[in-house]
Amino acid sequence: MRNLYIFTIISLLAGLLITALIIHIWSSVLTRPFEKLVREVSGIDVTMGSISKIPVTGTIEFQHLSQSINFLINRIESVQRDLDGSRKELEATLVSVGDGVIVVDMDYHITFLNPVAQRLMGWSMEEVTGREVGEVFNIINEYTRKTVISPIDLVFERHEIVELANHTLLIAKDGTEIPIEDTAAPIIDGAGKVTGCVLVFRDSSKQKEKQKQIEYLSYHDQLTGLYNRRFFEEEFRRLDVERNFPLAIIYADVNGLKIMNDAFGHESGDKLITLVSEAMQDVCRSDDIIARIGGDEFIILLPQTDSEHAEKIIERIKAKISTLQIQGISISVSFGLDVKMGTWQLSNDVIKNAEKDMYFRKTLNINNRNQIIKAIISALFQKCREEESHSNRVGLICRRIGEAFDLSPEQIKSLGVAGEMHDIGKIFVDESILKKGNNLDQIEWIQMKKHPEVGYRLLGATIEYHAIADFVLAHHENWDGSGYPKGLKGEDILWESRAIAIAEAYERMISTQYYSVPLSKDEAIQELRKNAGAQFDPQLVDLFINEVVPRLPF
Numbered sequence: 001m002r003n004l005y006i007f008t009i010i011s012l013l014a015g016l017l018i019t020a021l022i023i024h025i026w027s028s029v030l031t032r033p034f035e036k037l038v039r040e041v042s043g044i045d046v047t048m049g050s051i052s053k054i055p056v057t058g059t060i061e062f063q064h065l066s067q068s069i070n071f072l073i074n075r076i077e078s079v080q081r082d083l084d085g086s087r088k089e090l091e092a093t094l095v096s097v098g099d100g101v102i103v104v105d106m107d108y109h110i111t112f113l114n115p116v117a118q119r120l121m122g123w124s125m126e127e128v129t130g131r132e133v134g135e136v137f138n139i140i141n142e143y144t145r146k147t148v149i150s151p152i153d154l155v156f157e158r159h160e161i162v163e164l165a166n167h168t169l170l171i172a173k174d175g176t177e178i179p180i181e182d183t184a185a186p187i188i189d190g191a192g193k194v195t196g197c198v199l200v201f202r203d204s205s206k207q208k209e210k211q212k213q214i215e216y217l218s219y220h221d222q223l224t225g226l227y228n229r230r231f232f233e234e235e236f237r238r239l240d241v242e243r244n245f246p247l248a249i250i251y252a253d254v255n256g257l258k259i260m261n262d263a264f265g266h267e268s269g270d271k272l273i274t275l276v277s278e279a280m281q282d283v284c285r286s287d288d289i290i291a292r293i294g295g296d297e298f299i300i301l302l303p304q305t306d307s308e309h310a311e312k313i314i315e316r317i318k319a320k321i322s323t324l325q326i327q328g329i330s331i332s333v334s335f336g337l338d339v340k341m342g343t344w345q346l347s348n349d350v351i352k353n354a355e356k357d358m359y360f361r362k363t364l365n366i367n368n369r370n371q372i373i374k375a376i377i378s379a380l381f382q383k384c385r386e387e388e389s390h391s392n393r394v395g396l397i398c399r400r401i402g403e404a405f406d407l408s409p410e411q412i413k414s415l416g417v418a419g420e421m422h423d424i425g426k427i428f429v430d431e432s433i434l435k436k437g438n439n440l441d442q443i444e445w446i447q448m449k450k451h452p453e454v455g456y457r458l459l460g461a462t463i464e465y466h467a468i469a470d471f472v473l474a475h476h477e478n479w480d481g482s483g484y485p486k487g488l489k490g491e492d493i494l495w496e497s498r499a500i501a502i503a504e505a506y507e508r509m510i511s512t513q514y515y516s517v518p519l520s521k522d523e524a525i526q527e528l529r530k531n532a533g534a535q536f537d538p539q540l541v542d543l544f545i546n547e548v549v550p551r552l553p554f
Contacts, residue, residue, distance in 0.1 A: 102199040103187070104152060108132045111196070120180075120203055122173030137199070142167040142179065151184035155197045161185045170201070179204045221292040223270055224277035232291035232299055236347055239289075239303055240340070247340040248302035248310035251354035252280075252317075253362065255332040256372040257296040262457040263376050263427045264327050272326050276333055279320040283313060299351070307339045328382070329375040334362040369462040373424070376458065380427045384434040387423060390507060395420035397503035397552065404547035415496055418468040422475050422500050425455030449484050452476050471496040475504065478535045498537040502528065502544050505536070510554065525549065 100117030104110055110128045118124055123136045139148045154162040164182035171177060180201045187196040219231040227235070239247060254276055261269035273296070280290050280298065289301035302310055314335045324331045336358025340350045381388035398419030402412035426434060429451055433444045440448060456473035459465040474488060474497035481489030509524040519527065525545050532538040 099200050099202045102133060102137065102201075103196060104133045104199070105196045106156070106194070108134065108152065110136070117201070120170065120172065120178060120201075122176070133199075136173070138171040139164070139180070139182075140169050140171060141165075142169050151182055152197045152199060155184045155186050156194065159186050159188075159194055164201075179208045181207075224274055224292055226277050226281075226298075227289060227291040229291065229293040232289065232293060232301070235289050235291075236301060239301060240343065240347060242343070244303040245341055246304065246306045248305040248307065249338050249340065249350055249354045250298075250300040250302065250310060250314060251336040251338075251351070251358045252276075252298040252300070253334045253358055254296040254298075255334055255362070256329075256369050256461075259369060259372050259376070259458055259461050260326060260329075262454055262461075265428070268326055272331060275324050275326070275331060276321060279324065280317055283316045283320055299354075305339075307337060310337050310339065328379050329372060332365075332372075334358050334365065336361060370464040373421075373458060373462055373465055376427050377421065377424055380424065383427070383431045386511075387426065387434065390504075390511065391420045391423060393507045393511070393554070394422060394500070394503045397507060397548065398500060400548045400551050401499045401503060401544065404543060404551070414468055415471075415499065417465070418471040418496060419500055419503055421455065421459060421465065421468065422472050422504060423451060423455070424458055424472070425451030425453065427458075428454045449476070453485050468496075470494060471500060473497070475500040477501070479532075479537050480534045482534075493537075495540075498540055502536050502540060505531075506544070506549075521549065 098116065100120050101112065101114040102110060102117055103112035109130055110133055113121075113123070113125045113128055121136060128136050133152060134150060137150070139150070140146060141148055148164070148168055151162040151164055162184045164180070168180055168182065169177045170180045181204045182199065182201040184197055184199045186194045187198055189195050219227060221228045254272060257269055257272060260272050273292070277290070277292065277298070280300065284290055284300060284302075287303060291299050291301075293299050300313075302313065305313075314337065318333070318335070321331050321333055336354045336356065338350045338353035338357060340347065377391075381391075395416045396419075399412050399416035402415045407415065426448075429447055433440060433448060436444070452473050452475060456469045459472055460469035471494055474486070474493050477483035477486065477488040477493045477497060478501075479490060479493070479498070481487050506524055506528065509519045509527055510521065512518050528536060528541050528545065532541040
């Protein structure tokens with residue numbers, strides 16, 4: 001029994017010893033290395049750019065575990081580098097982007113403000129950091145002047161992209177008002193939760209100014225700045241209400257614009273239109289609508305104006321215009337009038353009536369264009385005195401040719417006027433070229449050779465001189481087809497033009513304008529004979545020498 005007791009005690013002590021030994025071994029092999037590993041892992045700072053690695057020590061198992069942890073650390077470092085690069089790239093983009101960028105958190109506090117936003121708003125990043133966006137980003141409606149609902153509110157409410165309405169103004173720190181376009185979008189994390197908002201806006205001043213220019217051009221005449229036909233039609237519809245009746249309509253047409261363009265160039269024609277428009281603006285009231293609806297046509301809408309008062313306005317405009325001149329030529333405008341008394345009248349009918357009235361009044365002053373032609377001839381003679389003498393003498397020679405051919409008095413008069421007007425197109429030629437005579441270079445000849453066509457257009461635009469326009473057009477055509485402007489030949493050239501050609505050539509040869517020593521009468525006759533059949537009609541040359549020259553006083 002005693003031995004059993006001793007054995008039990010010994011066995012218990014042995015078990016305790018073995019247990020203690022096992023615990024010691026466990027602590028040495030597992031617990032302490034594990035605790036050490038835990039401490040090392042706990043000491044890792046993932047916020048640093050470079051993360052310290054765990055020493056690979058201990059048993060094979062702990063070595064594998066340490067290596068796995070180090071592998072994860074490498075992965076984390078790689079991801080951190082990528083994220084850091086993306087962050088820097090994003091920041092660089094936001095800083096350099098041409099639009100203003102504001103980033104706010106869920107509490108509306110500003111966390112980022114790029115340089116463009118700082119410039120437009122007038123606030124620095126230091127000034128706005130931590131402040132609510134509403135304190136510094138103030139926006140109002142351009143027309144109502146009321147505060148616009150912040151797009152950030154709508155983003156947080158809807159969790160979707162929101163754009164600002166048109167006509168939004170940003171009020172900068174110094175009170176400057178800047179038209180802007182704006183887009184706000186939610187910032188969403190990986191879990192799909194909205195964590196903030198990014199607001200992108202741009203200064204739309206230039207775009208708005210371009211839009212205004214487009215709108216202006218769509219409703220205004222570019223030359224005069226007056227309203228155009230499109231605006232007139234829209235405004236007529238708007239004014240076509242009872243409170244504006246009687247609504248007078250003045251229809252105006254500038255006389256001689258085409259002649260002015262042909263004689264002096266389009267710059268003079270443009271100046272003519274501009275002066276007329278300015279005269280209308282000087283006379284008309286601020287509520288009156290003046291529109292240029294065609295090249296030489298204007299319409300004036302006069303709300304609450306009867307025919308008597310409209311006629312007075314016409315007379316004041318005419319008085320103003322009568323004081324104006326272009327190239328020494330008085331300006332003339334024809335006017336017509338009709339009055340719309342109620343909505344029962346069709347607007348188009350009223351406009352047509354005003355236009356008809358204008359044409360009727362124009363016929364009563366049919367000499368307007370003829371007066372312009374006479375003024376152009378006078379202006380030509382002012383530029384070159386020699387042309388006056390030349391034209392008068394050619395006119396006389398042409399009348400003598402008509403008498404020699406036994407033409408009717410009307411035909412003789414017409415041929416004589418054509419002779420006097422044959423060089424009217426030279427009003428378009430530079431004065432220096434006119435005075436050079438025949439000593440012209442190639443470029444100068446090109447300009448000089450245009451004068452028959454210019455003369456044709458000028459005379460053809462009038463009633464009194466329309467019949468002689470073709471005579472003037474062809475007076476430099478040659479019998480053999482070598483002339484200009486069309487290169488006509490033989491009897492394809494009008495007889496009157498052939499006569500003017502001989503008359504002009506003879507007069508030039510015996511005058512001092514083109515020859516320092518003029519030819520004698522016999523020498524001039526010899527030149528005509530020499531060029532008969534080439535430059536001149538040979539039969540007409542014979543008649544001229546035999547029947548006309550003896551009748552000339554020079």
